[in-house]
Every structure is written in C-alpha cells, then in structure tokens.
Amino acid sequence: MADLDTFRSEVGSWLDANCPEALKGDRTSAIDGVWGGRKWEPTRPEQRTWLERASAQGYTAPTWPKEYGGGGLSPAEAKVLSQEMAARRIPAPLTGFGLSMIGPTLLRFGTEEQKQEHLTKITRGEIRWCQGYSEPGAGSDLAGLQTRAEDDGDHYLINGTKVWTSYADQSDWIFALVRTDPDAKKQEGITFLLIDMDSPGVSVSPILLISGSSPFCETYFKDVRVPKANVVSDVNAGWTVAKALLGHERSMIADAFGGGAGGAKRSLADRARRYLGDAADAPVSDASLRERIAQAELDTRAFLLTVQRAKDAAKAGQQPGPESSIFKVYGTEINQRRAELMVSIAGPSALGWEGPGFEDDELQLTRDWLRTRGNTIEGGTSEVQRNIIAKRVLGLPD
Numbered sequence: 001m002a003d004l005d006t007f008r009s010e011v012g013s014w015l016d017a018n019c020p021e022a023l024k025g026d027r028t029s030a031i032d033g034v035w036g037g038r039k040w041e042p043t044r045p046e047q048r049t050w051l052e053r054a055s056a057q058g059y060t061a062p063t064w065p066k067e068y069g070g071g072g073l074s075p076a077e078a079k080v081l082s083q084e085m086a087a088r089r090i091p092a093p094l095t096g097f098g099l100s101m102i103g104p105t106l107l108r109f110g111t112e113e114q115k116q117e118h119l120t121k122i123t124r125g126e127i128r129w130c131q132g133y134s135e136p137g138a139g140s141d142l143a144g145l146q147t148r149a150e151d152d153g154d155h156y157l158i159n160g161t162k163v164w165t166s167y168a169d170q171s172d173w174i175f176a177l178v179r180t181d182p183d184a185k186k187q188e189g190i191t192f193l194l195i196d197m198d199s200p201g202v203s204v205s206p207i208l209l210i211s212g213s214s215p216f217c218e219t220y221f222k223d224v225r226v227p228k229a230n231v232v233s234d235v236n237a238g239w240t241v242a243k244a245l246l247g248h249e250r251s252m253i254a255d256a257f258g259g260g261a262g263g264a265k266r267s268l269a270d271r272a273r274r275y276l277g278d279a280a281d282a283p284v285s286d287a288s289l290r291e292r293i294a295q296a297e298l299d300t301r302a303f304l305l306t307v308q309r310a311k312d313a314a315k316a317g318q319q320p321g322p323e324s325s326i327f328k329v330y331g332t333e334i335n336q337r338r339a340e341l342m343v344s345i346a347g348p349s350a351l352g353w354e355g356p357g358f359e360d361d362e363l364q365l366t367r368d369w370l371r372t373r374g375n376t377i378e379g380g381t382s383e384v385q386r387n388i389i390a391k392r393v394l395g396l397p398d
C-alpha cells in the first residue's frame with residue numbers, strides 16, 4: 001500500500017510536469033482521441049508532444065511489457081495512473097484498434113518476431129490498424145467469409161472484398177480473416193493474417209455514415225502477396241484468434257460508449273437545466289424528465305462500476321470471455337438511451353446539421369445521436385450478442 005502511495009505521488013508529479021497544460025481538462029471520448037498512424041495530423045500540436053512523452057514513459061500501454069513499448073505496470077499501478085489522469089482531466093495520449101484489439105491479441109498469440117515488429121510501433125502511435133472481418137456476405141455469419149488466401153510458396157495470394165472497414169482509408173495495416181481451406185468446415189478453414197495496406201493490390205473506397213462523420217470503407221484485395229510470416233497463430237486456426245479479439249473489441253466498445261459518449265461534454269442534468277430549467281441551480285421542473293435523467297445516470301454509474309471490475313480482472317491477466325457480450329449489449333443500449341434523452345431535452349436545438357443558428361456542441365449532439373444508431377450493430381449486433389449470452393453464459397440449448 002505504501003508502495004502504491006509512493007507510486008501515486010510519483011505518477012502525479014510526472015503528469016503535472018509532462019502533460020501539456022493546453023490538454024488538461026480536455027478529456028474527449030476515445031472516439032475523438034488521437035489514433036496515430038502515418039497519415040495522422042494532430043488537431044493541436046500539444047497532442048504530439050503528449051503522445052511522445054507518454055509513450056517514452058510506457059504510458060500509452062501501461063500494462064504491456066516494457067520490452068514491447070509498454071509501461072510494465074501492475075494492474076494496481078495502472079489503475080492509479082488512470083485515476084490520476086482522470087483527476088486532472090488529462091486525455092488518453094493514444095487510442096485505437098492497435099492498443100485495444102490487435103496489440104493484446106499479438107501479446108497472446110503472436111510470434112516473437114511479430115511482437116518485436118508491431119507492438120512498439122503501436123505504443124508510439126506510429127502505425128494505425130483497421131479490422132478486416134466483415135464481408136458483403138458475412139457479417140453476423142462471420143465464419144461464412146469468402147476472401148481467399150491461396151498458397152504461393154512463402155506467400156499467400158489474397159483475393160476478395162471486406163466491407164464496413166472503419167477508417168481503412170486512414171490506416172497503415174489491417175488484421176484480416178481469410179479463407180485458407182475452402183473444403184474444411186467453415187470455422188476450421190479460416191486464418192488470421194496481418195496485411196500492410198501499402199501492399200500492391202490493396203484498394204479502399206470510403207462509405208459515409210448517416211452522421212456524416214465516421215467513414216466506413218470497402219477494402220478490396222486483388223492478388224495481394226502477403227508473407228506467410230504474417231499468419232497469427234496457426235494456419236486454419238484463425239477462428240480462435242478472431243473470437244479472442246472480438247472479446248477485446250466488445251469490451252472496448254462497451255467502455256467507449258457505455259460512459260455516455262453521446263454528448264459527453266455536458267451532463268444530462270446540465271443540459272436539462274440549460275434548455276428547460278428556471279435557474280442554474282434549480283431542480284429541473286418536469287418530474288418525469290427528472291426521473292428519466294436520474295435513472296439514466298444511475299444505470300450509467302452502475303454499469304461503469306461493473307465494467308471497472310471486469311477491467312481489473314482483465315489487467316490481472318484474465319482474458320475477456322463471453323461476458324463481454326453482456327457489456328456490449330448493455331453499454332451500447334445505455335449510450336443510445338442517453339443520446340435520445342439529450343436530443344429530447346434540447347428539442348429543436350438538436351435538429352441542426354450545419355450553418356448558423358446552432359452552437360457547435362448542438363450540432364455535435366445531432367451527429368452523436370445518429371452515430372449511436374450503429375452501436376448496437378458494430379462489433380456484432382445485439383441479437384447476435386444475445387445468442388452468445390444464451391448459449392455460452394446461460395448454457396441454454398440451441
């Protein structure tokens with residue numbers, strides 16, 4: 001305990017000295033944070049300074065081993081770090097699929113060469129990753145994927161199309177599921193492959209979302225040569241790796257959205273006072289609205305505490321299991337509920353899209369609300385999560 005207290009005071013002094021003043025108080029959600037990569041342009045110069053200092057200290061991936069660019073912190077120390085950052089309202093120096101999805105997967109399944117090649121670049125924000133799972137004919141039925149990988153000596157030759165690939169146009173590498181054995185039972189013929197997006201034959205075509213802000217892409221592979229050394233785990237064993245990664249993805253989505261990313265910069269109560277209140281410190285006069293706000297805040301806090309418990313377990317070395325489906329369903333539904341409440345409180349002010357007459361945070365409210373529609377689809381739909389919960393958590397028959 002004394003050790004942790006010492007660590008807390010050291011970490012606090014380090015944060016005070018190293019996080020640029022301009023970023024303190026700017027705790028944006030993970031979605032709006034720094035995703036890094038070769039194409040990244042910081043919106044403020046201090047973001048780069050903060051990223052460089054934090055990654056040199058191992059604080060972009062606090063619990064990863066130091067040899068791979070992490071901080072080598074114990075779960076308890078990492079929690080202290082995140083508490084001290086929250087207390088100062090310091091934003092995460094880096095976010096993205098590298099840290100939340102492919103990094104933990106490589107730590108568990110990658111070869112030593114793959115870890116050496118990719119992990120430090122992830123912690124430094126040098127390489128941005130995207131996820132090539134879904135295909136035009138394979139979403140919920142992911143194991144039905146058809147992107148082919150043909151044996152070509154020391155390479156595979158990849159042909160096929162991935163769809164809904166978030167940020168493929170801004171990414172440097174993609175982790176993808178490909179079919180290496182078309183004759184095997186569908187889950188048994190899949191391989192998990194790392195592909196450099198600069199490889200000849202990879203092309204990307206963006207698709208805009210209804211919110212206008214989150215580009216999806218279609219990603220095409222035409223005779224793309226990928227070294228066999230880029231297979232993660234064994235050939236035809238990709239389904240196990242894919243499911244493990246989905247556990248990380250669902251926890252990440254629950255975490256990112258469950259805290260109320262829909263208009264997170266202002267609390268529900270603040271907004272209700274602003275649009276409907278009589279005075280800044282008076283209770284909101286509409287009793288039924290007060291009750292809905294209180295219920296949403298209570299549910300969010302209870303949810304965040306439960307997620308924190310699971311995160312503590314994950315930091316202690318436990319991998320996310322099928323329970324991550326429960327978080328995914330509940331976290332995304334809370335986020336949608338909060339966003340609905342935000343727009344109903346703001347009324348016509350939450351119906352803007354662009355132009356004068358609206359404040360910036362009101363325009364964002366409209367877009368955040370539309371963005372939440374995708375939450376119960378991305379990372380596996382709520383119906384599919386409920387199937388997983390029924391089968392693998394509750395043990396119900398098919």
Ligand SMILES: Cc1cc2nc3c(=O)[nH]c(=O)nc-3n(C[C@H](O)[C@H](O)[C@H](O)COP(=O)(O)OP(=O)(O)OC[C@H]3O[C@@H](n4cnc5c(N)ncnc54)[C@H](O)[C@@H]3O)c2cc1C
Nearest residue numbers: 131132133134139140164165166374377378379380381383
């Ligand atoms: C915002 C967002 C970001 C995304 N990012 C990525 C990404 O980066 N990379 C990537 O690979 N994919 C990504 N996706 C794709 C996502 O994983 C798929 O959309 C999702 O898995 C559903 O697949 P589908 O769209 O083909 O729908 P379908 O599988 O066609 O489903 C259609 C409907 O049928 C229901 N359904 C299907 N099967 C069952 C069943 N067995 N039981 C009950 N109901 C069922 C579904 O719940 C859904 O309502 C993203 C999606 C969104 C919305």
